[in-house]
Amino acid sequence: MKVDVFTRELVLPLYLALPLLSIAVMMYSIALYTTVYESRQDKLCEAVKESAREATPLAPTPEEMDQHFGCSADPVYPRRHACPSCFHPTILNHFRDELFPPVPDEMYLFPRRPAGFFQPRPVRQQNLVKSVLLAPQAVCVDVCPFLVALVESVTHDWRTRLEIRRTWASVAKTNHWPGQGNLNTRLSVIFVVACDSGYSEQCAASEWRHLQEEAELFRDLLVLDMVDSSRNLTLKIISGLYWASRHCSRSKFFLKIDQETFLNVPVLLDLLAYHEKRLQRSVTGHIYTQGRKVQNTGPSDGSLRDFNMDQFPVFAAGFAYILSREAVGRVVALFPFYPAIGREDAFITGVLGRGAGLQHFSPPHNIFFAEFSSRISGWCRLLQDGLVTITGIGSWSQRANLWASIISSDSLTARRVGHDHRDRQLEPACQPLGEHHL
Numbered sequence: 001m002k003v004d005v006f007t008r009e010l011v012l013p014l015y016l017a018l019p020l021l022s023i024a025v026m027m028y029s030i031a032l033y034t035t036v037y038e039s040r041q042d043k044l045c046e047a048v049k050e051s052a053r054e055a056t057p058l059a060p061t062p063e064e065m066d067q068h069f070g071c072s073a074d075p076v077y078p079r080r081h082a083c084p085s086c087f088h089p090t091i092l093n094h095f096r097d098e099l100f101p102p103v104p105d106e107m108y109l110f111p112r113r114p115a116g117f118f119q120p121r122p123v124r125q126q127n128l129v130k131s132v133l134l135a136p137q138a139v140c141v142d143v144c145p146f147l148v149a150l151v152e153s154v155t156h157d158w159r160t161r162l163e164i165r166r167t168w169a170s171v172a173k174t175n176h177w178p179g180q181g182n183l184n185t186r187l188s189v190i191f192v193v194a195c196d197s198g199y200s201e202q203c204a205a206s207e208w209r210h211l212q213e214e215a216e217l218f219r220d221l222l223v224l225d226m227v228d229s230s231r232n233l234t235l236k237i238i239s240g241l242y243w244a245s246r247h248c249s250r251s252k253f254f255l256k257i258d259q260e261t262f263l264n265v266p267v268l269l270d271l272l273a274y275h276e277k278r279l280q281r282s283v284t285g286h287i288y289t290q291g292r293k294v295q296n297t298g299p300s301d302g303s304l305r306d307f308n309m310d311q312f313p314v315f316a317a318g319f320a321y322i323l324s325r326e327a328v329g330r331v332v333a334l335f336p337f338y339p340a341i342g343r344e345d346a347f348i349t350g351v352l353g354r355g356a357g358l359q360h361f362s363p364p365h366n367i368f369f370a371e372f373s374s375r376i377s378g379w380c381r382l383l384q385d386g387l388v389t390i391t392g393i394g395s396w397s398q399r400a401n402l403w404a405s406i407i408s409s410d411s412l413t414a415r416r417v418g419h420d421h422r423d424r425q426l427e428p429a430c431q432p433l434g435e436h437h438l
Helices: 002-055 062-066 089-094 105-109 158-166 168-174 205-218 230-247 265-274 299-306 325-337 344-356 375-383 396-417
Strands: 132-134 147-152 187-194 221-224 253-258 282-288 315-324 359-361
Touching: 089 265, 132 205, 147 168, 147 230, 147 265, 158 168, 158 187, 158 205, 158 396, 168 187, 187 230, 205 221, 221 230, 230 253, 230 325, 230 344, 253 325, 282 344, 315 325, 315 344, 325 344, 375 396
Parallel strands: 147 187, 147 253, 187 221, 282 359
Antiparallel strands: 132 221, 253 315, 282 315
Protein backbone atom coordinates (compact mmCIF):
# COMPACT_ATOMS: atom_id res chain seq x y z
CA MET A 1 0.00 0.00 0.00
CA LYS A 2 2.84 2.32 0.77
CA VAL A 3 4.30 1.58 -2.62
CA ASP A 4 1.05 2.55 -4.38
CA VAL A 5 0.88 5.86 -2.56
CA PHE A 6 4.51 6.59 -3.40
CA THR A 7 4.00 5.67 -7.03
CA ARG A 8 0.91 7.83 -7.27
CA GLU A 9 2.71 10.80 -5.73
CA LEU A 10 5.64 10.38 -8.16
CA VAL A 11 3.88 9.63 -11.43
CA LEU A 12 0.88 11.96 -11.13
CA PRO A 13 2.96 15.19 -11.29
CA LEU A 14 4.76 13.83 -14.35
CA TYR A 15 1.46 13.32 -16.18
CA LEU A 16 0.40 16.82 -15.24
CA ALA A 17 3.74 18.24 -16.43
CA LEU A 18 3.58 16.67 -19.89
CA PRO A 19 0.97 19.11 -21.31
CA LEU A 20 2.92 22.01 -19.87
CA LEU A 21 6.11 20.67 -21.47
CA SER A 22 4.34 20.30 -24.85
CA ILE A 23 3.07 23.87 -24.61
CA ALA A 24 6.59 25.10 -23.78
CA VAL A 25 8.09 23.24 -26.73
CA MET A 26 5.44 24.67 -29.05
CA MET A 27 6.01 28.23 -27.83
CA TYR A 28 9.79 27.80 -28.26
CA SER A 29 9.28 26.52 -31.81
CA ILE A 30 7.05 29.47 -32.63
CA ALA A 31 9.57 31.91 -31.17
CA LEU A 32 12.42 30.27 -33.10
CA TYR A 33 10.44 30.31 -36.34
CA THR A 34 9.57 33.98 -35.82
CA THR A 35 13.23 34.86 -35.21
CA VAL A 36 14.42 33.01 -38.32
CA TYR A 37 11.60 34.49 -40.42
CA GLU A 38 12.37 38.03 -39.27
CA SER A 39 16.07 37.46 -39.91
CA ARG A 40 15.34 36.24 -43.44
CA GLN A 41 13.02 39.19 -43.99
CA ASP A 42 15.75 41.57 -42.85
CA LYS A 43 18.25 39.94 -45.23
CA LEU A 44 15.71 40.06 -48.04
CA CYS A 45 15.05 43.73 -47.39
CA GLU A 46 18.77 44.46 -47.39
CA ALA A 47 19.12 42.54 -50.66
CA VAL A 48 16.26 44.50 -52.19
CA LYS A 49 17.80 47.76 -51.01
CA GLU A 50 21.19 46.76 -52.39
CA SER A 51 19.57 45.79 -55.67
CA ALA A 52 17.81 49.12 -55.81
CA ARG A 53 21.06 50.92 -55.14
CA GLU A 54 22.72 48.96 -57.95
CA ALA A 55 19.89 49.68 -60.36
CA THR A 56 19.61 53.40 -59.60
CA PRO A 57 22.56 55.63 -60.47
CA LEU A 58 23.35 57.73 -57.39
CA ALA A 59 25.34 60.90 -57.22
CA PRO A 60 28.82 60.15 -55.87
CA THR A 61 29.70 61.39 -52.41
CA PRO A 62 32.74 63.64 -51.92
CA GLU A 63 34.56 60.66 -50.41
CA GLU A 64 33.80 58.58 -53.51
CA MET A 65 34.96 61.39 -55.78
CA ASP A 66 38.28 61.48 -53.91
CA GLN A 67 38.66 57.70 -53.91
CA HIS A 68 41.16 56.41 -56.43
CA PHE A 69 40.57 53.26 -58.38
CA GLY A 70 43.15 50.97 -59.87
CA CYS A 71 46.46 50.82 -58.03
CA SER A 72 47.78 54.36 -57.72
CA ALA A 73 46.73 57.98 -57.69
CA ASP A 74 46.77 57.85 -61.48
CA PRO A 75 44.47 56.77 -63.11
CA VAL A 76 41.12 57.73 -61.62
CA TYR A 77 38.30 56.29 -63.67
CA PRO A 78 34.56 56.79 -63.18
CA ARG A 79 32.33 54.62 -61.07
CA ARG A 80 30.07 52.39 -63.08
CA HIS A 81 26.76 53.83 -61.79
CA ALA A 82 27.91 57.23 -60.64
CA CYS A 83 28.86 58.32 -64.15
CA PRO A 84 27.56 55.90 -66.80
CA SER A 85 27.92 58.54 -69.53
CA CYS A 86 31.67 58.57 -68.92
CA PHE A 87 31.98 55.15 -70.50
CA HIS A 88 32.21 54.38 -74.17
CA PRO A 89 28.79 54.12 -75.92
CA THR A 90 29.62 50.62 -77.14
CA ILE A 91 29.84 49.42 -73.53
CA LEU A 92 26.53 50.97 -72.52
CA ASN A 93 24.71 49.62 -75.58
CA HIS A 94 26.26 46.18 -76.05
CA PHE A 95 27.95 45.12 -72.80
CA ARG A 96 25.33 45.55 -70.11
CA ASP A 97 25.16 42.71 -67.57
CA GLU A 98 22.47 40.75 -69.37
CA LEU A 99 24.36 41.00 -72.67
CA PHE A 100 27.70 39.96 -71.15
CA PRO A 101 27.02 36.81 -69.13
CA PRO A 102 29.48 34.17 -67.93
CA VAL A 103 29.53 30.82 -69.68
CA PRO A 104 26.67 28.68 -68.25
CA ASP A 105 27.64 26.03 -65.72
CA GLU A 106 26.34 23.19 -67.88
CA MET A 107 29.01 23.97 -70.50
CA TYR A 108 31.67 22.83 -68.04
CA LEU A 109 30.24 19.31 -67.92
CA PHE A 110 32.00 18.50 -71.18
CA PRO A 111 34.18 16.95 -72.32
CA ARG A 112 34.37 13.65 -70.49
CA ARG A 113 37.80 13.38 -68.96
CA PRO A 114 39.86 10.92 -66.93
CA ALA A 115 39.27 11.04 -63.19
CA GLY A 116 41.33 13.78 -61.56
CA PHE A 117 42.43 15.31 -64.84
CA PHE A 118 41.61 18.87 -63.73
CA GLN A 119 43.14 18.36 -60.29
CA PRO A 120 46.74 19.37 -59.46
CA ARG A 121 49.20 16.49 -59.32
CA PRO A 122 50.78 15.62 -55.97
CA VAL A 123 54.30 16.13 -57.35
CA ARG A 124 55.73 19.04 -59.31
CA GLN A 125 55.57 18.55 -63.11
CA GLN A 126 57.63 21.56 -64.26
CA ASN A 127 58.97 24.91 -63.05
CA LEU A 128 58.34 28.49 -64.03
CA VAL A 129 61.12 30.43 -65.73
CA LYS A 130 62.16 33.07 -63.20
CA SER A 131 65.51 33.94 -64.77
CA VAL A 132 65.21 37.17 -66.76
CA LEU A 133 67.95 38.49 -69.06
CA LEU A 134 66.31 41.88 -69.68
CA ALA A 135 63.39 43.39 -67.77
CA PRO A 136 61.08 46.30 -68.73
CA GLN A 137 62.34 49.41 -66.98
CA ALA A 138 59.35 51.66 -67.74
CA VAL A 139 56.48 49.36 -66.69
CA CYS A 140 54.77 49.72 -63.30
CA VAL A 141 57.38 52.20 -62.05
CA ASP A 142 55.86 55.69 -61.93
CA VAL A 143 52.28 54.65 -62.71
CA CYS A 144 50.65 51.32 -61.96
CA PRO A 145 48.41 50.56 -64.97
CA PHE A 146 44.87 49.23 -64.81
CA LEU A 147 45.64 46.75 -67.64
CA VAL A 148 48.98 45.19 -68.55
CA ALA A 149 49.24 43.80 -72.08
CA LEU A 150 51.78 41.05 -72.76
CA VAL A 151 52.58 40.82 -76.47
CA GLU A 152 54.12 37.47 -77.43
CA SER A 153 57.06 38.09 -79.76
CA VAL A 154 60.33 36.56 -81.00
CA THR A 155 63.82 37.98 -80.74
CA HIS A 156 64.42 38.91 -84.38
CA ASP A 157 60.99 40.46 -85.09
CA TRP A 158 61.91 44.02 -84.09
CA ARG A 159 60.04 45.57 -87.03
CA THR A 160 56.66 44.22 -85.88
CA ARG A 161 57.31 45.39 -82.33
CA LEU A 162 58.15 48.84 -83.64
CA GLU A 163 54.91 49.05 -85.64
CA ILE A 164 52.86 47.93 -82.65
CA ARG A 165 54.49 50.66 -80.55
CA ARG A 166 53.58 53.20 -83.23
CA THR A 167 49.94 52.08 -83.50
CA TRP A 168 47.59 50.76 -80.80
CA ALA A 169 50.32 50.37 -78.17
CA SER A 170 51.25 54.05 -78.44
CA VAL A 171 48.50 54.81 -75.92
CA ALA A 172 50.73 53.28 -73.23
CA LYS A 173 52.87 56.41 -73.59
CA THR A 174 50.25 59.02 -74.49
CA ASN A 175 47.09 57.74 -72.76
CA HIS A 176 45.32 59.16 -75.81
CA TRP A 177 43.30 57.47 -78.57
CA PRO A 178 42.84 59.36 -81.85
CA GLY A 179 39.71 61.52 -81.82
CA GLN A 180 38.65 60.48 -78.30
CA GLY A 181 40.92 62.37 -75.95
CA ASN A 182 42.39 60.86 -72.81
CA LEU A 183 41.29 57.37 -71.83
CA ASN A 184 39.44 56.56 -68.62
CA THR A 185 42.32 54.46 -67.31
CA ARG A 186 45.82 53.37 -68.22
CA LEU A 187 47.45 50.59 -70.23
CA SER A 188 51.04 49.33 -70.14
CA VAL A 189 52.57 47.09 -72.81
CA ILE A 190 55.28 44.44 -72.38
CA PHE A 191 56.84 42.50 -75.26
CA VAL A 192 57.68 38.98 -74.08
CA VAL A 193 60.52 37.21 -75.89
CA ALA A 194 62.74 34.27 -74.97
CA CYS A 195 66.45 33.84 -75.50
CA ASP A 196 68.48 30.94 -74.10
CA SER A 197 71.77 32.32 -72.79
CA GLY A 198 73.34 28.86 -73.03
CA TYR A 199 72.34 28.28 -76.65
CA SER A 200 74.53 30.48 -78.87
CA GLU A 201 72.71 29.77 -82.14
CA GLN A 202 69.39 31.09 -80.79
CA CYS A 203 70.83 34.12 -79.03
CA ALA A 204 73.72 35.18 -81.24
CA ALA A 205 75.97 38.06 -80.21
CA SER A 206 74.65 40.45 -82.88
CA GLU A 207 71.04 39.65 -82.06
CA TRP A 208 71.70 40.07 -78.36
CA ARG A 209 73.18 43.52 -78.98
CA HIS A 210 70.06 44.53 -80.92
CA LEU A 211 67.85 43.32 -78.07
CA GLN A 212 69.88 45.32 -75.55
CA GLU A 213 69.63 48.47 -77.66
CA GLU A 214 65.89 47.99 -78.15
CA ALA A 215 65.37 47.38 -74.43
CA GLU A 216 67.36 50.47 -73.51
CA LEU A 217 65.49 52.63 -76.02
CA PHE A 218 61.90 51.54 -75.38
CA ARG A 219 62.16 49.98 -71.88
CA ASP A 220 59.27 47.59 -72.53
CA LEU A 221 61.09 44.34 -73.38
CA LEU A 222 60.96 41.24 -71.16
CA VAL A 223 63.57 38.66 -72.22
CA LEU A 224 63.20 35.30 -70.49
CA ASP A 225 66.19 32.99 -70.22
CA MET A 226 64.75 29.94 -71.97
CA VAL A 227 64.62 28.17 -75.33
CA ASP A 228 62.02 29.82 -77.57
CA SER A 229 60.00 27.17 -79.41
CA SER A 230 56.39 26.40 -80.20
CA ARG A 231 56.38 23.60 -77.63
CA ASN A 232 57.63 26.06 -75.00
CA LEU A 233 54.98 28.68 -75.76
CA THR A 234 52.90 27.73 -72.70
CA LEU A 235 55.93 28.05 -70.42
CA LYS A 236 56.85 31.37 -72.05
CA ILE A 237 53.42 32.95 -71.54
CA ILE A 238 52.85 31.67 -68.01
CA SER A 239 56.35 32.85 -67.00
CA GLY A 240 55.61 36.26 -68.52
CA LEU A 241 52.37 36.42 -66.52
CA TYR A 242 54.31 35.47 -63.40
CA TRP A 243 56.79 38.32 -63.90
CA ALA A 244 54.05 40.86 -64.68
CA SER A 245 51.92 39.83 -61.69
CA ARG A 246 54.94 40.15 -59.38
CA HIS A 247 56.06 43.56 -60.65
CA CYS A 248 52.58 44.97 -61.36
CA SER A 249 50.95 43.38 -58.34
CA ARG A 250 48.23 46.03 -58.01
CA SER A 251 47.15 46.09 -61.64
CA LYS A 252 43.62 44.77 -62.13
CA PHE A 253 43.86 42.84 -65.42
CA PHE A 254 46.46 41.18 -67.65
CA LEU A 255 46.03 40.75 -71.41
CA LYS A 256 47.87 38.17 -73.48
CA ILE A 257 47.82 39.22 -77.13
CA ASP A 258 49.48 38.03 -80.33
CA GLN A 259 51.42 40.33 -82.64
CA GLU A 260 48.91 39.72 -85.43
CA THR A 261 46.03 41.04 -83.31
CA PHE A 262 44.96 44.68 -83.33
CA LEU A 263 43.43 46.01 -80.11
CA ASN A 264 40.67 48.62 -79.76
CA VAL A 265 42.15 50.02 -76.55
CA PRO A 266 39.42 52.44 -75.34
CA VAL A 267 36.63 49.89 -75.77
CA LEU A 268 38.52 47.16 -73.89
CA LEU A 269 39.58 49.46 -71.04
CA ASP A 270 36.02 50.71 -70.56
CA LEU A 271 34.67 47.16 -70.78
CA LEU A 272 36.97 46.00 -67.97
CA ALA A 273 36.41 49.10 -65.83
CA TYR A 274 32.63 48.90 -66.23
CA HIS A 275 32.49 45.21 -65.25
CA GLU A 276 35.43 45.15 -62.83
CA LYS A 277 33.48 43.70 -59.89
CA ARG A 278 31.97 40.93 -62.02
CA LEU A 279 35.33 39.98 -63.53
CA GLN A 280 37.34 39.50 -60.35
CA ARG A 281 38.02 35.80 -61.09
CA SER A 282 37.60 35.66 -64.84
CA VAL A 283 38.86 34.88 -68.31
CA THR A 284 37.49 37.22 -70.99
CA GLY A 285 37.81 36.87 -74.75
CA HIS A 286 36.66 34.75 -77.68
CA ILE A 287 35.41 31.71 -75.76
CA TYR A 288 35.14 28.21 -77.24
CA THR A 289 32.48 26.42 -75.23
CA GLN A 290 32.46 22.85 -76.56
CA GLY A 291 33.12 20.74 -79.61
CA ARG A 292 36.69 21.96 -80.23
CA LYS A 293 38.48 18.83 -81.39
CA VAL A 294 41.95 17.91 -80.19
CA GLN A 295 44.16 17.41 -83.23
CA ASN A 296 47.87 16.74 -83.54
CA THR A 297 48.93 18.83 -86.51
CA GLY A 298 52.67 18.36 -86.23
CA PRO A 299 55.68 17.65 -84.02
CA SER A 300 54.99 20.80 -81.96
CA ASP A 301 51.68 19.30 -80.84
CA GLY A 302 53.24 16.08 -79.60
CA SER A 303 52.23 16.78 -76.01
CA LEU A 304 48.58 16.65 -77.06
CA ARG A 305 48.92 12.88 -77.29
CA ASP A 306 49.02 12.88 -73.49
CA PHE A 307 45.88 15.02 -73.26
CA ASN A 308 43.66 11.93 -73.02
CA MET A 309 40.57 13.72 -74.34
CA ASP A 310 39.12 14.15 -77.82
CA GLN A 311 37.80 17.66 -77.09
CA PHE A 312 39.21 20.69 -75.32
CA PRO A 313 37.44 22.11 -72.26
CA VAL A 314 35.97 25.64 -72.31
CA PHE A 315 38.84 28.01 -73.15
CA ALA A 316 39.65 31.40 -74.67
CA ALA A 317 41.24 31.76 -78.09
CA GLY A 318 44.92 32.55 -77.85
CA PHE A 319 45.04 35.60 -80.11
CA ALA A 320 43.78 37.76 -77.20
CA TYR A 321 42.44 36.90 -73.77
CA ILE A 322 42.23 38.81 -70.48
CA LEU A 323 42.85 37.38 -67.03
CA SER A 324 41.94 39.20 -63.84
CA ARG A 325 44.62 39.68 -61.21
CA GLU A 326 43.15 36.92 -59.05
CA ALA A 327 42.92 34.59 -62.06
CA VAL A 328 46.60 35.14 -62.88
CA GLY A 329 47.59 34.37 -59.30
CA ARG A 330 45.63 31.12 -59.36
CA VAL A 331 46.88 29.78 -62.71
CA VAL A 332 50.49 30.71 -61.93
CA ALA A 333 50.29 28.86 -58.61
CA LEU A 334 48.74 25.77 -60.24
CA PHE A 335 50.98 25.60 -63.32
CA PRO A 336 53.89 23.63 -61.78
CA PHE A 337 51.53 20.83 -60.73
CA TYR A 338 49.91 20.14 -64.12
CA PRO A 339 51.50 18.40 -67.13
CA ALA A 340 51.63 21.14 -69.77
CA ILE A 341 50.33 20.69 -73.33
CA GLY A 342 51.38 22.45 -76.52
CA ARG A 343 48.19 24.48 -76.91
CA GLU A 344 48.95 27.47 -74.67
CA ASP A 345 45.47 28.99 -74.82
CA ALA A 346 43.65 25.69 -74.13
CA PHE A 347 46.01 24.84 -71.28
CA ILE A 348 46.15 28.21 -69.46
CA THR A 349 42.53 29.33 -69.87
CA GLY A 350 40.99 25.85 -70.19
CA VAL A 351 42.78 23.22 -68.10
CA LEU A 352 44.26 25.59 -65.51
CA GLY A 353 41.16 27.75 -65.70
CA ARG A 354 38.98 24.77 -64.81
CA GLY A 355 41.30 23.74 -62.00
CA ALA A 356 41.36 27.31 -60.64
CA GLY A 357 37.57 27.67 -60.77
CA LEU A 358 37.63 30.64 -63.16
CA GLN A 359 34.58 32.06 -64.95
CA HIS A 360 34.71 32.61 -68.71
CA PHE A 361 33.07 35.75 -70.10
CA SER A 362 32.28 36.63 -73.69
CA PRO A 363 29.48 38.49 -75.47
CA PRO A 364 26.95 36.26 -77.25
CA HIS A 365 28.43 34.54 -80.31
CA ASN A 366 31.83 36.16 -79.59
CA ILE A 367 30.83 38.99 -81.90
CA PHE A 368 33.15 41.57 -80.35
CA PHE A 369 36.26 39.39 -80.12
CA ALA A 370 36.77 38.50 -83.77
CA GLU A 371 38.77 35.35 -84.39
CA PHE A 372 39.34 36.20 -88.04
CA SER A 373 37.64 38.84 -90.16
CA SER A 374 37.81 39.72 -93.80
CA ARG A 375 39.85 42.86 -94.30
CA ILE A 376 37.07 45.27 -95.26
CA SER A 377 34.32 44.10 -92.92
CA GLY A 378 36.68 43.66 -89.97
CA TRP A 379 38.30 47.07 -90.39
CA CYS A 380 34.94 48.79 -90.75
CA ARG A 381 33.57 47.12 -87.61
CA LEU A 382 36.66 48.13 -85.67
CA LEU A 383 36.40 51.71 -86.96
CA GLN A 384 32.78 51.73 -85.76
CA ASP A 385 33.85 50.37 -82.36
CA GLY A 386 32.01 47.16 -83.16
CA LEU A 387 35.08 45.06 -82.33
CA VAL A 388 37.37 44.85 -79.30
CA THR A 389 40.00 42.90 -81.24
CA ILE A 390 40.68 41.87 -84.80
CA THR A 391 43.32 39.32 -85.71
CA GLY A 392 45.03 38.29 -88.91
CA ILE A 393 46.91 41.60 -89.33
CA GLY A 394 49.94 39.81 -90.68
CA SER A 395 52.19 42.54 -92.08
CA TRP A 396 53.48 45.78 -90.63
CA SER A 397 52.01 47.73 -93.58
CA GLN A 398 48.50 46.41 -92.85
CA ARG A 399 48.83 47.49 -89.23
CA ALA A 400 50.03 50.96 -90.24
CA ASN A 401 47.22 51.38 -92.78
CA LEU A 402 44.60 50.34 -90.22
CA TRP A 403 45.98 52.88 -87.74
CA ALA A 404 45.89 55.56 -90.43
CA SER A 405 42.26 54.64 -91.12
CA ILE A 406 41.43 55.04 -87.42
CA ILE A 407 43.04 58.48 -87.35
CA SER A 408 41.25 59.65 -90.51
CA SER A 409 37.90 58.14 -89.48
CA ASP A 410 38.05 59.72 -86.04
CA SER A 411 38.97 63.07 -87.58
CA LEU A 412 35.90 62.93 -89.83
CA THR A 413 33.69 61.87 -86.93
CA ALA A 414 35.08 64.58 -84.67
CA ARG A 415 34.25 67.24 -87.26
CA ARG A 416 30.79 65.74 -87.66
CA VAL A 417 29.70 65.35 -84.00
CA GLY A 418 32.29 67.25 -81.93
CA HIS A 419 35.35 66.13 -80.08
CA ASP A 420 33.66 64.55 -77.06
CA HIS A 421 33.73 60.76 -77.52
CA ARG A 422 30.58 60.40 -75.39
CA ASP A 423 28.61 61.99 -78.23
CA ARG A 424 30.33 59.92 -80.86
CA GLN A 425 28.07 58.23 -83.41
CA LEU A 426 28.10 54.46 -83.14
CA GLU A 427 28.03 54.07 -86.90
CA PRO A 428 30.30 56.68 -88.47
CA ALA A 429 30.79 56.63 -92.20
CA CYS A 430 32.98 53.68 -93.14
CA GLN A 431 34.04 54.22 -96.71
CA PRO A 432 35.32 51.20 -98.64
CA LEU A 433 39.08 51.10 -98.30
CA GLY A 434 41.15 51.57 -101.40
CA GLU A 435 43.40 48.97 -102.96
CA HIS A 436 46.37 50.39 -101.07
CA HIS A 437 44.74 49.21 -97.83
CA LEU A 438 44.44 45.60 -98.96
